[in-house]
Amino acid sequence: MRKLLAVAMCMLSLTLGACGGDDAGSASAASNDPSTVSGSSGSSSLDSPALSLAAQLGKQLFFDRTLSGSGKMSCATCHDPNYAYGPPNSLAVQLGGPGLTSPGVRAAPSLRYKDNTPPYSDLLDNPDGISVPGPGGGLTWDGRAATLSDQAKLPLLDPVEMDNASPADVVTKVKAASYAPLYLQAYGDNGFSDTNTAFSNIVAALQAYQLEDPSFHPYSSKFDLWAGNKTGGQLTAAELRGLAVFTDANRGNCASCHYQGAGFNGSSALFTDFSYEAIGVPRNLEIPANASATYFDMGVCGPLRTDHLPASPGAPNAFCGMFKAPTVRNSATRQAFFHNGVIHSLTQLVRFYNTRDTNPELWYPTLGGTPKAMPDASFPTYGLITTQYVGGTVQKFNDLPAAYAGNIDPQMPLDGRAPGSPTPMSEQDVQDLVCFLGTLTDGYKPPANPPASGACVN
Numbered sequence: 001m002r003k004l005l006a007v008a009m010c011m012l013s014l015t016l017g018a019c020g021g022d023d024a025g026s027a028s029a030a031s032n033d034p035s036t037v038s039g040s041s042g043s044s045s046l047d048s049p050a051l052s053l054a055a056q057l058g059k060q061l062f063f064d065r066t067l068s069g070s071g072k073m074s075c076a077t078c079h080d081p082n083y084a085y086g087p088p089n090s091l092a093v094q095l096g097g098p099g100l101t102s103p104g105v106r107a108a109p110s111l112r113y114k115d116n117t118p119p120y121s122d123l124l125d126n127p128d129g130i131s132v133p134g135p136g137g138g139l140t141w142d143g144r145a146a147t148l149s150d151q152a153k154l155p156l157l158d159p160v161e162m163d164n165a166s167p168a169d170v171v172t173k174v175k176a177a178s179y180a181p182l183y184l185q186a187y188g189d190n191g192f193s194d195t196n197t198a199f200s201n202i203v204a205a206l207q208a209y210q211l212e213d214p215s216f217h218p219y220s221s222k223f224d225l226w227a228g229n230k231t232g233g234q235l236t237a238a239e240l241r242g243l244a245v246f247t248d249a250n251r252g253n254c255a256s257c258h259y260q261g262a263g264f265n266g267s268s269a270l271f272t273d274f275s276y277e278a279i280g281v282p283r284n285l286e287i288p289a290n291a292s293a294t295y296f297d298m299g300v301c302g303p304l305r306t307d308h309l310p311a312s313p314g315a316p317n318a319f320c321g322m323f324k325a326p327t328v329r330n331s332a333t334r335q336a337f338f339h340n341g342v343i344h345s346l347t348q349l350v351r352f353y354n355t356r357d358t359n360p361e362l363w364y365p366t367l368g369g370t371p372k373a374m375p376d377a378s379f380p381t382y383g384l385i386t387t388q389y390v391g392g393t394v395q396k397f398n399d400l401p402a403a404y405a406g407n408i409d410p411q412m413p414l415d416g417r418a419p420g421s422p423t424p425m426s427e428q429d430v431q432d433l434v435c436f437l438g439t440l441t442d443g444y445k446p447p448a449n450p451p452a453s454g455a456c457v458n
């Protein structure tokens with residue numbers, strides 16, 4: 001979404017209530033071990049509300065590996081509670097299907113802080129109250145699922161994920177599960193009589209679990225303590241500088257899309273404005289589908305999403321290349337970033353934002369040049385491309401057909417500046433920003449004696 005102005009409202013005002021999330025500070029992550037899932041209260045936290053019957057059922061379903069064709073994969077396999085309900089490994093795409101060997105085409109997102117996501121709209125009002133309305137809302141990287149329950153149908157039936165043959169297949173498995181009595185308690189004695197209704201109930205239960213259980217929106221990061229003015233929430237000098245980089249329209253400008261002010265429904269500090277932009281993430285050859293030179297995952301304009309397809313290949317279409325700007329909460333727990341998982345560390349990700357335009361040769365392949373046997377000492381090694389070329393042409397935006405290069409968003413720090421220009425962020429800014437992003441990880445326990453020196457302190 002093109003912003004009229006990047007804002008940093010809550011950070012700059014002292015009205016801390018506008019930034020602070022809520023008080024549910026101590027929700028503990030559930031275990032990924034299904035044997036510890038009791039189905040009773042949903043969370044061990046004392047101040048957690050009891051889960052509804054539907055949500056209790058949803059919790060059982062979420063961790064149940066028998067709900068997959070392989071019998072080995074549950075929702076939690078890819079959305080591990082110990083990793084903020086994101087993947088527990090560094091794979092760009094997870095492996096599913098009958099033998100857990102079939103690769104998907106996108107990185108598995110964290111399931112945290114999805115509870116206030118509105119359905120997708122081409123002209124969603126932006127929660128920042130300043131940006132013009134634009135594509136926003138919805139679940140998955142392209143917004144094609146309107147609700148969490150619609151979304152749950154996708155992995156259950158996807159042949160490279162949980163690989164059930166049909167909704168009836170899923171219903172049969174739930175009927176045979178040890179928690180079938182809980183299902184009947186939640187949806188009535190006739191709850192299995194109609195297959196379509198039963199399948200809708202099952203995905204509604206998964207939604208209820210994600211909406212109700214505080215472990216999906218714990219607001220228990222260091223940032224939350226700081227924003228709520230709570231004990232232990234002292235950001236270090238480095239973290240505060242990083243926050244300033246995050247919100248500064250002339251440096252990181254991250255807040256312009258990963259908006260941390262007041263959101264919809266009284267939410268705040270979700271670190272997303274639910275908007276979609278094309279930022280030209282490099283093609284990832286770790287994804288087998290990308291071996292085909294004609295396959296492009298273009299987000300909102302398809303191919304997974306089918307209601308915004310170009311009229312013909314290459315026909316003008318402003319939605320091609322757009323992906324959701326996800327929340328950056330808990331991003332420090334991830335090992336693969338962006339919709340295609342091409343980036344593998346948070347520092348590398350920040351360097352991509354900083355040098356995509358100034359040093360595109362670090363991120364996109366060069367065609368036709370001569371590789372140097374030894375790169376110059378000054379040639380950075382943090383990019384995806386570590387070979388230095390003499391001559392040749394950098395294939396910038398190599399994961400988007402050339403016809404759609406005009407869709408690339410021009411906002412800072414990706415403002416299209418010329419190669420060789422100064423970078424938007426200094427080296428210190430990069431380090432500080434990574435430190436700040438680290439404060440967004442849930443489950444923060446303030447140390448008794450905070451360190452006086454070391455990384456991210458001074």
Ligand code: HEC
Binds near residue numbers: 077108109162
């Ligand atoms: C094989 C790995 C895998 C499994 C198993 C899996 N997911 Fe996902 N999940 C993904 C991927 C990949 C995406 C992104 C899909 C896309 O963008 O098209 C995703 C997206 C989501 C989203 C949208 C999040 C967002 O940011 O918009 C939700 C919600 C979700 N999954 C819930 C579930 C539930 C519930 C289950 C179990 C029924 C499940 N997932 C099983 C990999 C998985």
Ligand code: HEC
Binds near residue numbers: 252256325337411
């Ligand atoms: C113009 C809007 C925009 C700006 C500005 C922006 N981002 Fe993003 N961000 C996005 C979009 C869109 C994606 C998803 C892109 C994709 O996967 O193709 C994304 C993805 C990410 C992710 C990956 C999250 C995940 O789960 O994989 C992180 C982390 C992130 N951005 C951090 C930042 C930081 C830090 C800054 C500031 C330096 C920043 N972003 C600036 C739009 C933006």
